[in-house]
Structures are given as C-alpha cells and as structure tokens.
Amino acid sequence: MRQLGIGELARRVGMRPSGLRYYESVGLLPSAERAAGRRVYPVATVRRIALIKMAQRAGFTLAEIRALLDTDGDRGTTRQWRALAESKLPELDLFIRQTQMLRDAVADCLACGCMNFDTCGLLAEDGPGAAQPRG
Amino acid sequence: MRQLGIGELARRVGMRPSGLRYYESVGLLPSAERAAGRRVYPVATVRRIALIKMAQRAGFTLAEIRALLDTDGDRGTTRQWRALAESKLPELDLFIRQTQMLRDAVADCLACGCMNFDTCGLLAEDGPGAAQPRG
DNA sequence: CCTTGACCTCAAGTGCGCTTGAACCAGGAG
DNA sequence: CTCCTGGTTCAAGCGCACTTGAGGTCAAGG
Secondary structure (H helix, E strand, O other): OOEEEHHHHHHHHOOOHHHHHHHHHOOOOOOOEEEOOEEEEEOHHHHHHHHHHHHHHOOOOHHHHHHHHOOOOOHHHHHHHHHHHHHHHHHHHHHHHHHHHHHHHHHHHHHHOOOOOOOOHHHOOOOHHHOOOOO | OOEEEHHHHHHHHOOOHHHHHHHHHOOOOOOOEEEOOEEEEEOHHHHHHHHHHHHHHOOOOHHHHHHHHOOOOOHHHHHHHHHHHHHHHHHHHHHHHHHHHHHHHHHHHHHHOOOOOOOOHHHOOOOHHHOOOOO
8 A cells, every 4th residue: 555545644643634634734744646536645644744743742833844844955945944954953952951851850759759849859959940941 | 039029030931920820820830929919939939930841841731740740748649640750751751762863863964965854865764754653 | 326434625613821901009210 | 199110810812733513525335
C-alpha cells in the first residue's frame, strides 16, 4: 500500500481526519492529490506529520512549523528558512536543558520522599526552578 | 523588598497581572495575602512560577501542574502526587529524546545546506521524523 | 434498490490559557 | 481637592488548534 486514504493516514499518525484537513487548510500539508474526489496521501506524509508533531511538542506554533517546512527551493525562502532555523536552535537548546532540569527535579523529588514538589529541599535556590525567566 | 505587589511580580516572571490573577483563580497559586485589598506575594512565588512555566513548556497542562504542586502534606494527596510524577517521568524522558532529535535534525539540516527540512537527505528513513507517533 | 460507511465542504463550536473592558477603590503628587 | 497610577471584581472576548454538525457524493454489499 503506497498510497493512503485520509482515514488510514489519520489512524497511522494518531490524529483524526478532520485534523489532517485542517493541516491542509492552513498550508501545513500540501493539498493532497484527489482520487474520485477523495484525498490520497503518499506514505511519506506519515514522516512529515511525525516531524510536525515533534516540532509542535517542542513549542513551535503551526505557523512556525509551516515556515520551517515550506521551502520550495526558492533562494529567498531558503534564506528565510535558515534564519528561522538558526533563531530556533538556541531556543531548542535552552528548552532541552530546562526540560532535563525539570525531569531531574521530579525524579529527585520522588526519590527524596518529600511531600511537596514546590517546597522540596532538593529544589532550593540553585535548583531548576531558580532559572531566570526568559523576559 | 521581601514582598512583591502583583505588578512587580508580573514584571519579574514575564507575565501580566491578569495572568497571575488567573493562576490564582484556577488554584495554581494560593490565594495571595492582601494588604489594603491588594495582593502581596512572598519572593518565593517567583520560583514557583518559574517551575510552573517550565512544566508548562514541557507539555503539562495547568491542571496537571496544579496536581503536581498541590500537595498539602496529606497522605492521600502525596500518594496521588507520586503516582502522577511517576507517570510523567517516562513521558518527560521520551520528550527530551525527541526534542534532542529535532534539535539535531535542524542543526544537521542547516549544516548540510539543503533547501528543505522536510526533504533533507539527512533526515531519511531512520531519522528523527521516522519515530513512531505515540498512540 | 437501498443501505452503509467513508469521504467531501463549509460554518460553527470547543477547550485551554490567558487578556480585555467596564466599573470601582485607595494612596500619593501637585 | 483633583488627578494619576495601579490595584480590585466579574464577565466577556480572543487566538490557537482542532472538532463537530449539517448536508451532500459515491462505491460496495446485501
């Protein structure tokens, strides 16, 4: 099966057909080829959607993801893509560090047996919560 | 200055007063002490909010964060907290791994000079986008 | 033939996480 | 005393990311 109907694709990526139509409507997915009026997707779309979902979980908006994905080979667009990607890298790095701190904090707090994450001794002044908010 | 007004606190954590009032209204912040009818916060609130924002960026909903933070020392609540925290740890781990893959993918793609993230050769079948979607 | 079910479009609705607006109050500067 | 700043409440509004509902098409199966 090299081509997928919208229902099948939705099942594979854990979305509903309506979500895929929505993605198409906002330009996140290219307008799918139609067979007898129905959308037909190449299997590669599964990958593209997995990428979208990953970026989304990392805090990118759909508009940003669209900007990252929508480079049609035009030099101007490519420059835009590079600018966006470059600007996003440090954000992603910071984000990963912070998430790791949060993870470690939750783990340590579980291990320490305290009652309350917020007041846990392990999370004192120099802990992850002490990180400066990014203005 | 050991106590903060709502405006000052908002400034420090990069939110608006309305956001802090909202947090209070949904039980994410304890009802602040009042001085002449105005909310007055201990400096420690800055830390609590930093923690909230971190958890939020890691994909927790405000309701989940409230559940994680709201342990008043009661044994039942503590058990709940441990259950939630334990259930969240693997999620957090997976999330960190995926975000790192995304980060590396963006970085590699920038380095490779290709035109398009989606079709970049570096992101082939075994790349990050090939990760199975989680249900 | 008729139903079933998956698909179509388009408009309206939903839930989350806040923000905004209206109407009011309190303290300090001029 | 008056104005300004910055706070108060409450209800309504907003943007994002979808979902739902109404109303229709089409192909296969009983």
